[in-house]
Amino acid sequence: xxxxxxxxxxxxxDSELLRIFNERASLALQIGEIKKxxxxxxxxxxxxxxxxxxxxxxxxxxxxDQAIVRLFERVIDESRRLERIMTRGxx
Amino acid sequence: xxxxxxxxxxxxxxEEIKSYLIERGFDIHQSTGANRVIIGVIxxxxxxxxxxxxxxxxxxxxxxxxxxx
Numbered sequence: 496x497x498x499x500x501x502x503x504x505x506x507x508x509d510s511e512l513l514r515i516f517n518e519r520a521s522l523a524l525q526i527g528e529i530k531k532x533x534x535x536x537x538x539x540x541x542x543x544x545x546x547x548x549x550x551x552x553x554x555x556x557x558x559x560d561q562a563i564v565r566l567f568e569r570v571i572d573e574s575r576r577l578e579r580i581m582t583r584g585x586x
Numbered sequence: 587x588x589x590x591x592x593x594x595x596x597x598x599x600x601e602e603i604k605s606y607l608i609e610r611g612f613d614i615h616q617s618t619g620a621n622r623v624i625i626g627v628i629x630x631x632x633x634x635x636x637x638x639x640x641x642x643x644x645x646x647x648x649x650x651x652x653x654x655x
Contacts, residue, residue: 538608540601561620568616576613583611 516570523574527581537578543571587631587639588649591623595644600625603642610634 530537550567551560558566591600600616600623607614607627612634615626627634631650639648 536605536609538605540597540604544597561618564618568618572613572615575608579608579611579613 519570520574520577523577524581527578530578531582537575537582546571587627587634587651588647589625589627589639589645590647590649591625591644592646593621595623595646599642599644603639603645606642 527537529535546567547564550563554560554563589603591603603625604614604616607625611629612631613628615628617624617626636648636650639645
C-alpha cells in the first residue's frame with residue numbers, strides 16, 4: 496500500500512468521523528431539548544464518567560486509554576455546549 | 587482563562603469547578619494529562635473574580651489570557 500493509498504483511506508475515515516460527530520451532536524441536541532422540558536442541568540458528571548469508563552474498557556488501541564479520554568473530553572465538551580445553547584438559548 | 591488543577595485534585599473537586607462555570611453559561615474545554623487537569627474556560631471571563639476560582643478546592647493556578655489591543 497502506498498502513502499497516497501493510506502491517505503485516501505484516512506480521508507474517507509475523516510469523512511465518516513465527520514458524519515458520526517454530527518449524528519452524535521444531533522442526539523445531544525435532542526437530549527438538550529428534553530433536559531430543557533424537565534429543567535435538568537446540562538452538566539451531568541456521572542454520565543460523563545460512565546462514557547469515559549465504557550470507552551476505555553472497549554479500547555483495543557493503538558490509542559492508549561488517556562488518549563481516548565482526551566478525545567472524548569473534546570467530544571463531550573462540544574456536546575455540552577450544544578445542550579447549553581438548546582436549554583438556555585445563549586452562546 | 588485557564589484553570590490548572592492540583593495533582594491531588596479529585597473528581598469531586600473537578601466537578602465542583604466545572605459545575606460553577608457551566609451553570610454561569612461558560613463553555614469549558616477540559617484537558618486531562620498524566621499529572622494535571624487543565625480547564626480552559628471559553629467566554630467573557632473578565633467578570634469572573636479570580637479569587638472565587640482560586641477558592642475552589644483543588645485549584646492550583648488561574649491564568650487569565652491577555653486581551654489583544
